[in-house]
Amino acid sequence: MWLEGLRVAVQPMNMLYLLGGTIFGLIIGALPGLGPMFAVTLALPLTFGIPAATAIIMLSAIHAATAYGDSLASILINTPGGVGSVASCWEGFPLSQKGKSGYALGISAGGSFSGGVIGWVFLVATAPLLIGLALMMGPAEYFMIAILALSLLSIASEGQNIKGAILGAFGLLLSYIGRDPIWGVTRFTFGNIFLEDGLPMSVVFVGFFAISQAIVLFEKGGSVMEVEKMKEGVLSGVRDVFRRPFTIIRSGIIGVLLGIMPALGISTASIIAYLVEKRSSKHPETFGKGDPDGLLAPEVAKNSCLVGDLVPTLTLGIPGSAVTAIFMAALIMHGIQPGPDYFSKGSLPYAVFVGILIAQLSFLVLGLLFIGQLAKIVKVPMPILVPVIIALSFLGAFAMRNLMLDVLITCLFGLLGYILNKAKWPLPCFVLGFVLGDIAESNFHRALLIGKGSYLTFITRPGSLFLFICAILVFAWPYLKPLLFKPRKGTILAEAVEREAGMDEEET
Amino acid sequence: MKILDLSAAIIIVVVSALFLIMTAGLGRTASLFPKILCITIIALVLFYIVVQIYNNCKNSSVKSSRKEAEAKKGWGGDVPKSGLWYIIMGSIIIYFGLIYLIGFGVASFFYIIALSYFGGYHRMKMVIPVALGMALFLIVIGRLFNIPLPKGLWLILL
Numbered sequence: 001m002w003l004e005g006l007r008v009a010v011q012p013m014n015m016l017y018l019l020g021g022t023i024f025g026l027i028i029g030a031l032p033g034l035g036p037m038f039a040v041t042l043a044l045p046l047t048f049g050i051p052a053a054t055a056i057i058m059l060s061a062i063h064a065a066t067a068y069g070d071s072l073a074s075i076l077i078n079t080p081g082g083v084g085s086v087a088s089c090w091e092g093f094p095l096s097q098k099g100k101s102g103y104a105l106g107i108s109a110g111g112s113f114s115g116g117v118i119g120w121v122f123l124v125a126t127a128p129l130l131i132g133l134a135l136m137m138g139p140a141e142y143f144m145i146a147i148l149a150l151s152l153l154s155i156a157s158e159g160q161n162i163k164g165a166i167l168g169a170f171g172l173l174l175s176y177i178g179r180d181p182i183w184g185v186t187r188f189t190f191g192n193i194f195l196e197d198g199l200p201m202s203v204v205f206v207g208f209f210a211i212s213q214a215i216v217l218f219e220k221g222g223s224v225m226e227v228e229k230m231k232e233g234v235l236s237g238v239r240d241v242f243r244r245p246f247t248i249i250r251s252g253i254i255g256v257l258l259g260i261m262p263a264l265g266i267s268t269a270s271i272i273a274y275l276v277e278k279r280s281s282k283h284p285e286t287f288g289k290g291d292p293d294g295l296l297a298p299e300v301a302k303n304s305c306l307v308g309d310l311v312p313t314l315t316l317g318i319p320g321s322a323v324t325a326i327f328m329a330a331l332i333m334h335g336i337q338p339g340p341d342y343f344s345k346g347s348l349p350y351a352v353f354v355g356i357l358i359a360q361l362s363f364l365v366l367g368l369l370f371i372g373q374l375a376k377i378v379k380v381p382m383p384i385l386v387p388v389i390i391a392l393s394f395l396g397a398f399a400m401r402n403l404m405l406d407v408l409i410t411c412l413f414g415l416l417g418y419i420l421n422k423a424k425w426p427l428p429c430f431v432l433g434f435v436l437g438d439i440a441e442s443n444f445h446r447a448l449l450i451g452k453g454s455y456l457t458f459i460t461r462p463g464s465l466f467l468f469i470c471a472i473l474v475f476a477w478p479y480l481k482p483l484l485f486k487p488r489k490g491t492i493l494a495e496a497v498e499r500e501a502g503m504d505e506e507e508t
Numbered sequence: 509m510k511i512l513d514l515s516a517a518i519i520i521v522v523v524s525a526l527f528l529i530m531t532a533g534l535g536r537t538a539s540l541f542p543k544i545l546c547i548t549i550i551a552l553v554l555f556y557i558v559v560q561i562y563n564n565c566k567n568s569s570v571k572s573s574r575k576e577a578e579a580k581k582g583w584g585g586d587v588p589k590s591g592l593w594y595i596i597m598g599s600i601i602i603y604f605g606l607i608y609l610i611g612f613g614v615a616s617f618f619y620i621i622a623l624s625y626f627g628g629y630h631r632m633k634m635v636i637p638v639a640l641g642m643a644l645f646l647i648v649i650g651r652l653f654n655i656p657l658p659k660g661l662w663l664i665l666l
Contacts, residue, residue, distance in 0.1 A: 031649075042653055162559070166552045170520050173527060173545040180538035187538055188527055211600070218627060219592045383627025384638055387620040390600065394607070394616075395646055399655045404607070411600055416519065418593075423512040441541045 029069020106237020259308020
């Protein structure tokens, strides 16, 4: 069946649509704020008149290429192409400033490809097992996952714990604008019906990062690249990806696991992968200054999450995210019913699987062919680049819902982002809070409703209790670590600690 | 405490206080999380301000070099001295208004030219083709992807 699927997938017509889908996805992805959701929705009507396998292969290509294209703007101009590539800005842009934009784009291409392949392998090999795991998760476990993820605030705050906590809480608070997830009561909308669906994530992030960054860049002047010559090319970036197998595996697993769980999408996966990578790194002090590991982790997690999203969609008929819901609609429209007996429907499901794998390869090849030229954007003078960024950000903000209100929201968040950026507040904390707000609140109330109002429901379920203990350990780790691992006398670390203690005494 | 730090803290506290007042009209379930967060934010910001003021007092009593005294004035040294910040914020507001008046594509064309000029880049041979290309790109993307970009009042009146 696999061979039959491969034969169907590589037919010239399918390959042509795959190529078209990849180019379309790369263009949409590179535009600020427009991610896979926008691209797949836009392409859905185009699939009506074409065969099922071709349609799904094209959508897979668009899906994968948009996610990869999202990172281009993040790396080159510090403007997130979509909600999933916010974390890519944090290391990608500093690399561009050092003249390593080609290298960063190479890491992004290789990382996205590796993530897609890891996700695909999981999808094919362990789908039934992963589905079993996902089905064991109830609202109590989802709430605890959100708490566990929020415990990463201690890493995201980069030592500024109070500021980090304030911004994390503020992000959570702003995510509650709109309808409450249980009773549908509108909150903090000021009577505006367009706010009832909440603040659109991409609109907020475009303002928070793209507009604020545009102001910072305009003030800075010159060009993005702070050095004379460009260093290291795209291929060296791709090569470096495969020298970091542990980062790939770690982030790939994070992406897949978060992907198979409904509601936890690429935005959560990429940020968590980044923070986990920072925590497990031997040189966390280089994060934020252009660390290749820090760029690779979110890139891998993002694409493995995208493919992981398809696991519950195809094998259970439960879409893992809004994008896969559209995917599922396309499958049903073309007569393929996703569900437990998905694989028993001839060669078509296998063709779809092969198509998903080829889609990963196609954006890698196309990316490698053209991104070398794109990397030169970093040489464009700021007075030209900045208005272009702002115009594209306005387009991205407007296009999501065709509302000028969203452009206004982008501007307001741009101003807020600028002030916070200049005052050196840890912006990733806001993102973490904003992304996790809805997941935390809705699952908390659902768990309570299921547990008939008893808070014990959070600790009587083994999965929930395990996650709760993990969250407490992560929260307490910075305080426990010095107690558990005291530096031995005579070592460099011990000398440094003693020196610091001596300086403190002198000051007092 | 730097002015920008204080501005950020004030914005966050004002929004949180406003939301806290608004939670009074909500049910128990709908208001639980927002209420907890608003109170937490306000408490944390107040704590942060107190800590900053305490640190400032402590530092100024220990050593007060001229450089530090200068840093405490105004923007605290974090913001460049130029007025580019005002130019770009003002330009964004004008651009937003222009989109309503003359449409997305045309407004973008003029915006790119104007901001490049005020940003100190006066090579119009370079700027005009970029602005024109960008305006055309926006219009083409709008048409291609069916995005109803604002056409502007003048086109509607015509």
